[in-house]
Structures are given as C-alpha cells and as structure tokens.
Amino acid sequence: MLISGPITGRRRRAAAVAAVLTCSAVLTGPDPAAAGGPPSPSAGAPRLEWRPCVRGSAFDCASARVPLDYRNPRGRTIELAVIKRPATDPRRRIGTLFFNPGGPGGPGTVQMPQLYPLFPREVRERFDIVSWDPRGIGSSTAVNCFATPGEARAWVTGKPAGFPVDARQRASWIAAYRDLGRRCERRDPELLRHVSTADTARDLDLLRQAVGEPQLSYLGISYGTFLGATYANLFPGRVHAMVLDSSIDPQAWTNHASSAAPRLTTFLRMGADLGAAATLDQFLTKCGATTTARCAFSAGGPKATRDKFDQLLRRLREHPVGTWTYGRTVGDVVNGLYHLHPGWTNLAERLQALWQGRIPAPSPLPAAPPVPYPNPYLGDEQAAAVFCSDSPNPGDPGVYHALEDFSARRAGEAGRFWTWAAEPCATWPALAANSYRGPWNRPTAHPVLVVGTTYDPATPYSGAQALAGELAHARLLTHHGYGHTALTNPSSCVNAHESRYLIDGTLPPPGTACRQDTPPFAAPRPSGGVATGGGATAGRRP
Template sequence: MSGTGRPAVKGDGMDMAGVIPGRRCWTAVVAVMVACSTVLTGTDRAAAGGPPAPTAPVPRLDWQPCVPGGPFDCATATVPLDYGDPGGRTVELALVRHRATGPGRRVGTLFFNPGGPGGPGTVQMPQNYGLFPREVRERFDIVSWDPRGVGSSTAVDCFATRQEATAWTASKPAGVPVGAKQRADTIAAYRDLARRCAQRDPELLRHVSTTDSARDLDLLRQAVGEPRLTYLGISYGTFLGATYANLFPGKVRAMTLDSNVDARAYADGALGDAPLTTFLRLGSDRSAAEVLERFLTLCGSTTTARCAFSAGGAQATRAKFDELMRRLRTHPLGDWTYGRTAAAVVTGLYVVDPGWTDVARALQRLWQGRVPEQAQRPAAQPVPHPDPYLGDEQAAAVLCGESPNPRSPGAYHTLEEQAAARAGDAGRVWAWAAAACVSWPAVAADRYSGPWNRPTARPLLLVGTRYDPATPYAGARALAGELADARLLTLDGYGHTALINPSACVARYESRYLIDGTLPPPGTTCRQDTAPFPAPTPVGGVATGGGALARDRS
C-alpha cells in the first residue's frame, strides 16, 4: 500500500532514513483499509454479468512536452466520474508518455501502473523508466497516469491546507502503535480522517475503485488508438490488470503482471465487517517474516564489510535484531521508535540493491545508539509533477471502499498479537496496515469481485518473486490458477517486483512476450542480477551483476 514521504528513485519501499522510494507501490502504508455498513450495488452488477455501462466518450489527448526539451510528454484526459452516468460529472486524469526510442520499430503503446493503490504514474514511470527492458523502451511508447483520486489527477484530498495534513500525520504514531495510548491515538486519527473525507467530497470517494480505473484504462487505450491493450502492472497494479482482463477480456493484447495480488483474497466477501484484514488474508505478514529471516540469515553469514549488522552468524544476528527491537519498544532513539523501525525494516526489504545494505547500516547505527543517516541516491530523472499531494486518504479511498476489513477498533490489536505469534515484528506491521478502514465513510459504487477466469483474447504473463515481503509468491501461484489463461515466470530471488529488482533473464522473457506474444516455457525460473549484500565496489572499480539463469522446470 502506501505511506508518507516523497518518492525517490527506485520503486517500492522505505529506506531506513525514512524515504519511501516508490511510496505508492502496494504497501508502504501502515494504515489503510475498510469498514462500511452500506451494501454494494454497482459492481455486484458487474460481477453478475449484468448490462454493460453506457458508452462514455473517448477523451482527446493533447500531448505536449512536460518540460521544454525534456524526454516526457504530458496530457490530461477527461473521463466520467460515474460510468453509469457518462453525461454527468467528470474527473481529470494526468498522463505521462515516453515515446519509443527505436525509430521505425515501434510496436504500439505499453500502459504501466506502478502499484499502490495510489501510485502516481506521472512520478514513478519517469523515475523508473530506465528499469524497463531496453527492447521494451525501443519498441513501445510507454504511458502511465495518476489513477483517479491520486496525485495530479482529480485527487482525494481531505485537508484544506498542507499544514493541516502535516498536523494530522503528526497526531498518530509512525508505523506500529505501542501500548494502549498509541493504539487509541491511531484509531482516533483515522476516525478524524474519515470525518474530514466525508465532508470534503463524498461523491468522489464512491468512484475511485479499481473497477473505475479499469474502465478509465479502456478509454485511454482507445484514446491512443490501440485496438487491444498492452499493459505492465506491478504489485497492486496486478489487481488492476486482472480486473481489466475480466471486464474486457477481448481487449487484451499482452499483459504482464509482476508481484501478484491474490485477487480472490483481496476482493473476497461482501463489504462490511471481516475477521481478517486484506493483508492478513493475502499472507503478507508471513511472507515478510520469511524474507526478514532470510535477510538476517544472509547478513549473519557474511562479513560486516558487506552487512554492517552482522553478528558473525545467522543465530547471533537474529538474536541481535530481537534485542534491538525489544530495546526500542521501551527506549526509542529520538524519532526512531519500535513502530517506525519495524515498518521501515519491512518496506526496506523491497529493494535488494542497495536497500538491504542500507537497512543493515541503519540497524547497526541504532544498535550503537545513533540515528540512521539519510541514504544517498543518484539524482532521479526530472519528472513533470515532482511533488504531488499523496496523502494516506488516496490509498484508503480505493482499498477501504472495495476490500473487506474489520470494523471494530479492538480487532486490530487482537489481530496484531495473532500475527506477531506467527510472523513476529513483520506480523505487527501488516496487522495495522488496514487501520484506516475502521471508520472509512464510503463504499465503492462499482466493485468487481469476480469471476476471475473469463477467457482473454491472449494469454497473460505473471512474474512472481520467491521471497517477496509484500505480495507472497503463493499469491502469484493462486492468481495464475485463477485466471483463464496465464503463464507464471518465477524469479528466484528477493524483494518486491522484478522491475525494481532486475533480472536480465526476466527482462528477456518479458520483452519477447510483450513484443510478439511468446511465453516462457512452463516452469521457467530466473535469477536476479545482483544477490543480497554484494561485495563493495572498489574506488574506481566497475560493479558487476550476479548474472541471470533461466532453467526449464517443466
């Protein structure tokens, strides 16, 4: 999901200095989910195969350079707020495009969603453009957009000023609340947020669902002149892709879904009270705990030159981490509380290189009683809208409006203890990631909850990472089995999404599939280019990757 902070260069996650590099890719939020008492009507119709929505006009896109002389073009699309009433109120979508770089070799347009929900594509596509496979950049115009309710599009914004938003953020503890008072402060803050949102624009809150965004995407496809959709979605963007594929199965040309959300677990059940949060249904807590265990094991198995937090062995490093977290629960180091540190560790594991190294350095500084330093990153490519407002309410509006979660405030502490019993500190983080939904004031008017197996015009390619701290590999396997025609490509590695944890092997298969529809053989597995805790690069030296390997396990 999402969090607070400003996007940096690479995709999902938070470095230990508090920067969330692609802050809207599926989960850096430690606060987002639903609890509503009204009953859905809109997409109960869609799920039941009812009559199609009335036809909406295709928007006209006037592409202009985002920045004079820059490589990206910008445009604005006008679409209906409510597809059931296309002649009524409209909303605007902010778009960004990079043209294909290979003259005369263009295949078409590739649409990209960076996850979230709430990922600002106008920021994250330019920032991550260089991570797209070279052949994909050569052959496709790459287009992304801020989904409705987000960023520079018509946005959910529940505060009159940025100062109000900042004060609200300060009213609750960062990350996991510790103790009865912090738990009460967290629930009170989200009740206050719900009240503010209900007063600002309640109509908009009902029309920012994934289904609405899928309908937007189909209009954008038509607006760029594509007869069928070519799409890459990562993290939450995989749920958007799966929704589009089942609402518009005949319009799929090629669709790659990277770090997959189990669609049935996300959307299962009627909105209202639920025994588990979305993330606990997805198994994010267990997956994150497994990745954290691998982090500590690998750290302890190498030298402090490679992993600063190493205690000289896997067991000793795990004991050192547990002791540090116990210490922070009672004696925070400045702003570095237990809750903030636990959340930062989980999201810091999203990006293997240099994320894992940064997490280890920050943990070691905390162990020594020092505040972590700000991680230094190369300057990002200039983006057209570098700092849009990305408040927690934007992710909450989507998730809390369409995915079932507990309504009782007391449920979150109970679930925290249950999740901690099975997943330790990572379980506490994921148990509270849905807390915004306890009082959320709106239900999506158009919500798709299945079926997920409508035959598509072309097969889909899914990419699942073996050790993913946000979207478990089991979710990729589940979605591959749920969709009518999908092939799963496994990345035998770590982190959240293959896009931001590159593999030349995955890039080759993705390129071939997106360009000409060729799928990898069943059972194909790839390795990452860079293993965790790589050797430091000597001054004046050249960094080399760990290589890539594909093997057919069919």
Template sequence: MRRWRMRNRRRGATTVAALVTLSMALAGQQLAEAGGGPTASVPVPKLHWKPCAPNTDYDCATAQVPLDYAKPRGRSISLAVVKRKATGPGRRLGTLFFNPGGPGGPGTIQFPQNYEFFPKQVRQRFDIVSWDPRGIGNSTAVNCFETPEQAARWNAGHPAGFPVGQAQRRQWIASYRELGRLCEKRDPELLRHVGTVDTARDLDRLRRAVGDRKLTYMGISYGTILGATYANLYPSKVRAMTLDSDIAPSAWTNNGSDDARLPTFLRMGSDRSAAATLDRFLSLCGSASTARCAFSAGGPAATRRKFDQLTDRLRAHPVGIWTYAKTVSDTISSLYIVHPGWTALAARLQQLWNGQVPSAAPAQPAPPTPYPIPYLGEEQGAAVFCGDSPNPRNPWLYHRYEEASAARTGDAGRDWTWAAEPCATWPAVAATRYVGPWNKPTAPILVVGTAYDPSTPYSNARAMSKELANARLLTNTGYGHTALLNPSRCVNAHESRYLIDGTLPRPGTRCAQDTPPF
C-alpha cells in the same frame, strides 16, 4: 510505487477498506455478467500531447472522463497522463500502459523515475504511457485537508509505524477516524468513484484514445489487481498483460463475501512473506562480513538474535525518534528494493545498535519528473483500498489480529495488521466493485512472482495464475517487491519476448536476480 499499503512512506506500494454490503457484491456480479464496459455514449477522451517541459523526452496530456460512468453527462474529472515515445530501432508496435501500484501510486511521477528499469527492447518497440489514476496525484485527487499545515498536524497525531500499548491504540484509532470524517466532509462523491472498476474503465478509454485496438499492459503490485479486473471486464480487449508482484484476486475481494473476518493483508499473507524476507535478510547479512553488511554479528543465528535484542531494547529506550514500531516498519519498508536498500538498512540498524540516531543517506540525484510533485496524502491510497477490499469494521479487534499474527510471524505481523486498520472507520464504499468471476477467457497473461517479497507473497502470484483463465507463472527466485525494480536480465528477456511477439516462458521457468544481496 515502492510498496503497496496505506501508510504514505517509501513503500506503497501504501490502505483501508469498508465492509462491502450484499447489494454491492450483487452489483459487482451484475457488472461482471454485463461485461463491465461503460455505455457507448461515453465519448473517448481527446489527448492533446505536448512536451511536458522544455528539453524533456516526455509528453503530457490531460484526459477528461466521467466521475460516474452511469451518469456520463454528469460531473467530469481529469486524468494526468504521461508518455515516453518508442525509442526504436524497429517497428513501433503500439502503446504499453503502466500502473506503478499502490493503490495511490502516481504514474506521472513514478513511471519517469523507473523508466530505465523497463527492458530495452520494450522501450524501443512501444510508446509507454502511464497516468495518475482517479483520486491520485496530479489527476482529480482526494485531499482531505484545507491546508498543508492541517495535513502536517494530522500526520503528527498518531504513532509512527504502528501503535504499541493501549494508549497509542486509542490515539491511532481516533486519528484515522478523524481522517475518514474529514474526507467524507470534503468530497463524498469522489470517494465513492475512485475504485478499481472505474479506473479500469478509464484505462479502456485511454486505450481507445491512443488508437490501440487491444491493450498491452504492465502492472506491478496493486497494478496487478487493476490488470486482472480489466482482463475480466474487457476480456476480448487484452493483447498482452504482465502482472508483477501479485495480489490474489480472491484475497482482495474475500471471494466477494461481505464477511471480512481478517484484514486484507493477513488474508494475502503479507505478514508471513515479510517475516520470511526479513529472516533471509538477517541470515544473508550474518553470512557476510561487516564490510559488506554492517549489522552482521558473524553468523545467521547471531544476527537474528541481535535484531531481536535491538527491537527489545528500543521498546524500552527509543533512540531519538526511532521507536520500536518505527524501526520495525522502516525495516519492512527497506526490504522492498534490494540495492541499495538492504545495505542502507543494515547501516541504520547498526547505528541504532550503537545508540546513534541513523544519519540521513547521501542525497541521490533523482530522475527528472515531467510533472510537478503533487500532494500525495495517504488518504488517496486509502480511498481506493477502503472502497474495494473488505476489512473488519470494528477497530478494537485489530489488536487481537495483531497478537495472533505476531505469534506466528513476529514483528512483521504487527506492522501489516495495523496497516489495514484505518479501513475500520473509513466512510465510503466504491460505487461499483468487481468481485469475480476471474476466469473470463483472454489472450495469455504473464504473471511474475518473487520468492521473497515483503509485501505481495509468492503464493499470491501462484493464486493469480490459477484464478485467471489463461495465465503463465514466471518465478523470480530473488528478493524484494517487484522484479521490475529488482532487476533480472532473465525476467526482462522473457517479458520482452512476450510483450513483443506473445511468446510465453515454458511452464515452470525460474529466473534469478542479476545481483544477490550483499
């Protein structure tokens, strides 16, 4: 996953939530006190591995798990699972489970696409397994539309990026209210059982299915909340866990309160982090020549002014489909992957500056995917996020939040505020939520945070390392969303030592990315 948020674009990372009632908070607390594990009567799924396709290095399997762990003999659902065997040399240590974020990231697609980013020693010593979490992709999935044509009509029914002006706000709110209505009509039971707790239970079943006594895990973005939840539901089952580009548990759950007050992304500080990353992009671009950064205006301050002038111009005069909101949202998305994302973003902004519709990037050969590309409507990420993380339920308040955020963070605040608004009218709350405590004693956990991350702020990595009982923070002094997808040999070396033999970096360790922007 490229970005954790609801909108189904090349960023995840891709989201909405319902107001959590006191009874749900109490249920989560009771779950925490009980240890969180499903009853022993729930059988371990059998994984019948077979090559995903001829001439592929990946094996595929399907796991059957209960929809509702409280009713293990009731309805079952399918999980699509994919594995890449350890390449050797060296003794195989076990299985590394990987979640690519989202919520809504399909592991069967994104893990093979990102396999080469995993440290070489990790690929040698571990089978790496990923899966489409319940509700997502090739697993039993949330799909709120009868036909692809109906989905396309709905997608065309609201503004790109975020709404601008009262008329677009009405259109936006009505569109997402309709999405919630359609989802509730199609499969209301599934909507209430795609939350993080149920996925953590699935993960423990998969761990047992591959025969590992304890879990070795890597989660990025939303995958960090999944990892933290697993660690506190099954604290004695953690062998090693790397959490990269973190969401602070207290921000995700709002400390277990049923009073949302602010949307999740503003609680996290995603607006501030995106604004800071955008400022660095413009400053570094301005310090480079136009040969290296097409949007450069010859200096940092001049380039920042140029961006402001461009967005002001687009408010009044869009360039084709490129409105002000679409351009801002695309800009934030494109900060996720530094190479080639930042250079390509600069080229698009320069074309818009020249009044030209940005040309499509040359098609890059995509890594093969062992599974077919599934339907990935944004309601899939929404079902997870909306059910787990409380957001204000009055859709008409979001304009107020938008203006308050924009006053301190500019355009980024508008984008991140409206990303959570669909939560206001989402119809379902997760049947079970984990709201803490987050400090159950575990084996040491490695937390990786990037200094300039446009989605999950570095402050959230600090919070994650403090809220967990036994965690060590590794600082990546670079840019973009996740150290995994913005490579650092230094980070990879520390992750490899930790995952293989448990050696943590020294407190205060800092790493740099391999290749700076521009």
C-alpha cells in the same frame, strides 16, 4: 501498497524515489454475482493533446477528461494526468505499453519516469510507454481532505509512526484515522465512492482508445496486478499482452467475494505478513553469513544476527533512539526489504546505527528526471480512498489488537506492521459504488504473463501462484530472488522473457524459473561492478 506498506503518502513518496534504485461498515460493495454491475453506458474516448512535460524533457504530458460515474457518463467529469515516453526506436515502434506502478495510490506521472530506466531495453525501443495518475491520486482529480499543507502535516505528526504499540498509541491511531475519514466525507463524498479499481480499469480502456490501440498492452506491478486482472475480466477481448509482476490474489482482495464480515484484513488474507517474515529471515541470514564490510549489522553468523535483531527491538520498546521508536523501526525494516540493492545494505547500516545508539543517517536519494508534477500531494487519504472502499476489512477498530497478536504469532514483528496497515479502513466512510469482485476466469484474447518473486515482503509468491491459477489463460514465471517486484529487483532472465512476450507474444515454457542478477550483499568486483547470478531453469510449474 506499491503494495508498499501502510497506506501513507509519506511511505509512497519514499518508495517512489527509492524505486529508481531499487470502515465503520463491512466493505462488501455490490452483489458479488454481478460482474462489475450492469453494463455502463458508453463514454467517448478523451482527446489527448501531448506536449513536452517540461522544456527539454523526453517525456510528453496530457490530460484526459473521463466520467466520474460510468453509469452516468454525461454527469460530472474528472481529470486524469497522463504521461508518455515515446519509443526510442520510432522506426521499429509497435505500439503503446500502459504501465501502473502499484499502490493503490502510485502516481504514474512521477513513478514511470523514475522507473523507466529499469524497463527492458527492447521494450523501451519498441513501445511508447504511457502511465497516468489514477483517479483520486496525485495530479489527477485527487482526494485531498485538508484545507492546507500545514493541516496535513499536523495530522501526520499527530499519530504514531509505523504502527501503534501500547493502549495509548492505539487510541491515538484509531482517533487519527477516524478524524481523517470525517474530513474526507465533508470535502468530496461523491469522489470517495468512485475511485474503485473497476472505475480505474474503465479509465484505462478509454486511455487505450485515446492512443488508438485496438487492444491493450500492459505492465502492472504490485497493486497494478489487481488492476490488470480486473481489466482482463471486464474487457477480456481487448487484452493483447499483459505482464503482472508481484501479484495479488484477487480472491484475497475481495474477501473471496463473500458478503460475510471479513475475519482478517486484506493484507493478512494475502499473506503479506508471512511474506515479510520470510524475507526478513533471509535478510538476517544472508547478513549474518557475510562480514560487516558487506552487511554492517552482521553479528558473525545467522543465529547471532537474528538474536541481535531481536535484542535491538526489545531495547527500542523501552528506549527509543530519538524518534526511532520500536514501531517506526519495524515499519522501516519491512519497507527496507522492498529493494535489494542498495536497499538491504542501507537497511543494515540503519540497524547498526540504532544498535550503537545513533540516529541513522538518511539514505541518499537519486535525482529524479524532470517531470511536470514533481511533487503532487500524496496524502494517506488517497490510497485509503481506493483500498478501503474496494477491499473488505473488519469494521470494528477494537478487533485489530487481537488480530495483531494473531499475526505476530505466525509472522513475528512484521505481522504487527501489516495488521495495523489496514486499520484505517475500520472507520473509512465510503464504499465503492461500482466495484468488480469476480469472476476472474474469463477467457482473454491473448494469454497473460504472471511474474512472482519467491521472497517478496508485500505480495508473497503464493499470490502469483493463485492469480496464475485464477486467470483463464496465464503462464507463471518464477523469479528466484528477494524484494518487491522483479522490475525494481532486476533479473536479465525475467527481462528477456517479458520482452519476447510483449513484442511477439512468446510465453516462457511452463515451469520456467529465473534468478536475480545480483545476490544479496554481493562482493564488489575489481571493475567496480558486483558479482551476478542471473540465469534460467525450466522444470515443473510450481
């Protein structure tokens, strides 16, 4: 999950680049009444020795040593890979802004440089922007359950793509993730128990101290919003400014802090399936309302385009196009909705190729800025280690087929995708030793800004409404638009409000709503640009 679909390393790597454009037991964790467990013994701030990431790079890199277990700070330590882009106007620099790109499992050392051009200009001028690979991820001390890259590749290719479709594929999928859990448990079981969101929030507080900031300024997107909410409630007096973009309902993530077995998966509790279904409907409606010159999959009208899509999926169930099976295609569709430009246009071209019986051409990927860890290992087990140990999911693999049918009835094909995205947790071997499950309303030193996009295929707008209502002092900024995160689907209006808030603490008025700069399938302008639709309105808070 930038929340970015099923917890697969391949999916996260693709999302990281595209963003430039664009348990066998119930996982209950500690006593929900204990706010993160007993107070942790103090751990000293790590020393960061910054150096250029690579010769000529504008980014600096460092590593930080932190305790594996904050309840035993003098025990085993792990390493965090950290990256910084200094403020571009150092004379007007006002501090450090920490950034988490989501996931769980998003490698900040890769994704922050890729996403950096999308940060508001004023923010880039005034802040050093710092990110890191969270514990267990990427170039930090990482969860890696395979002896060789070849073993990892063989495991990936041995399971169904997207999600399993029939009984044989379901058995293969469940067996593959059971095997993954066993491999991980053999290699480093101690690490698996100490990669929770609460552990990472404590790492973030040490990094804040390491850069000399008395309080935290933070931007988190997708899963990074849950990390931010956790930090805000573990360390409420240390919040200076916090922007949470495309938010997770913390009660849904924690199964409402119940000790009862969860009846739904995390993603179904969040409503990710409903958000994806609504966004897919918008994609097909907007595509059908325009010409094939702007949306290659258009059938000349919204209903005809929806019918064409349904017919394509029925055909792929029986007759895949090469490796493009029904399951792979539905997964690609949900993931393709994340980035409006050029993601929706590229998705329409892939669907049209499949309609014509052709294997879709791969979408061109932009060159990434030079960073020191350009290709860290990002296997499925890294996201699973955080997600499955942190958030409760049904522990019986046998119930997921029925859950799939339930979700498909309410959300169509997207429900099948999001149901199986959480199934790896059914046989995951570890529970977080120290998780945080609430409360979520501790008064923070300064208010929090929550941003929600109205058509988000992963973290629906209802999650932003819920988080803004849960936090003690928060303001909801509505982004009328499409895709996952306002950062990667920009609105100059949202950027302006975020900049004012981060720089001088000014919140947007209650009920403020912004529009996306560029609507779907926009007509090209004569200059080569596209028609835009940015702007803001104010009214009652949704």
